[in-house]
Amino acid sequence: xxxxxxxxxxxxxxxxxxxxxxxxxxxxxxxxxxxxxxxxxxxxxxxxxxxxxxxxxxxxxxxxxxxxxxxxxxxxxxxxxxxxxxxxxxxxxxxxxxxxxxxxxxxxxxxxxxxxxxxxxxxxxxxxxxxxxxxxxxxxxxxxxxxxxxxxxxxxxxxxxxxxxxxxxxxxxxxxxxxxxxxxxxxxxxxxxxxxxxxxxxxxxxxxxxxxxxxxxxxxxxxxxxxxxxxxxxxxx
Numbered sequence: 001x002x003x004x005x006x007x008x009x010x011x012x013x014x015x016x017x018x019x020x021x022x023x024x025x026x027x028x029x030x031x032x033x034x035x036x037x038x039x040x041x042x043x044x045x046x047x048x049x050x051x052x053x054x055x056x057x058x059x060x061x062x063x064x065x066x067x068x069x070x071x072x073x074x075x076x077x078x079x080x081x082x083x084x085x086x087x088x089x090x091x092x093x094x095x096x097x098x099x100x101x102x103x104x105x106x107x108x109x110x111x112x113x114x115x116x117x118x119x120x121x122x123x124x125x126x127x128x129x130x131x132x133x134x135x136x137x138x139x140x141x142x143x144x145x146x147x148x149x150x151x152x153x154x155x156x157x158x159x160x161x162x163x164x165x166x167x168x169x170x171x172x173x174x175x176x177x178x179x180x181x182x183x184x185x186x187x188x189x190x191x192x193x194x195x196x197x198x199x200x201x202x203x204x205x206x207x208x209x210x211x212x213x214x215x216x217x218x219x220x221x222x223x224x225x226x227x228x229x230x231x232x233x234x235x236x237x
Contacts, residue, residue: 013067013071025140027056029136031057031103095202124171158203161197
């Protein structure tokens with residue numbers, strides 16, 4: 001009976017932690033959506049809402065890590081359960097970083113709102129952010145369903161985000177060369193695009209954690225990135 005009590009308490013602890021992971025994931029999805037919308041509509045009030053909302057995301061990460069550490073210390077989980085707890089901690093860390101990037105996007109939106117618009121790039125950035133948001137939703141679904149195949153598909157979809165970033169990077173270079181007045185705005189837009197691309201990388205890391213959680217094996221870490229802008233800069237120089 002004591003063993004059953006300990007196991008049920010452990011299960012309850014895990015349920016609480018995983019419920020907070022899903023709550024945190026929902027907040028991050030909303031931060032991405034609102035951050036991209038505020039940029040596309042030049043809505044400074046919405047951008048400020050995103051910036052303020054990051055505190056709730058950070059608080060949840062702290063809570064998840066504290067609860068996970070307590071579970072490890074008090075429950076002495078077996079190898080499989082320990083893998084779950086460690087995966088949860090890594091997933092919460094990735095979610096927190098995605099939230100930071102959404103906050104950064106909102107900060108630059110406030111600056112860009114004071115400048116003249118540069119073509120329709122805010123719409124392209126919104127489309128790129130939407131793809132990352134959908135990837136995150138699917139990654140969290142794969143986590144709940146313990147679906148490694150679904151997670152592998154999400155990892156592959158990151159290439160599309162990289163390709164979107166590459167296309168925007170080239171466009172910004174073109175706009176800056178055509179009109180020096182575009183340089184400052186394009187630099188801000190480029191940083192936003194890079195932040196969204198990095199969000200995609202963190203979503204990929206979440207999907208990789210799902211694969212590890214289900215199979216006990218790491219996905220291929222030598223997967224080539226589709227972001228070639230660094231190489232292109234070197235060639236140009």
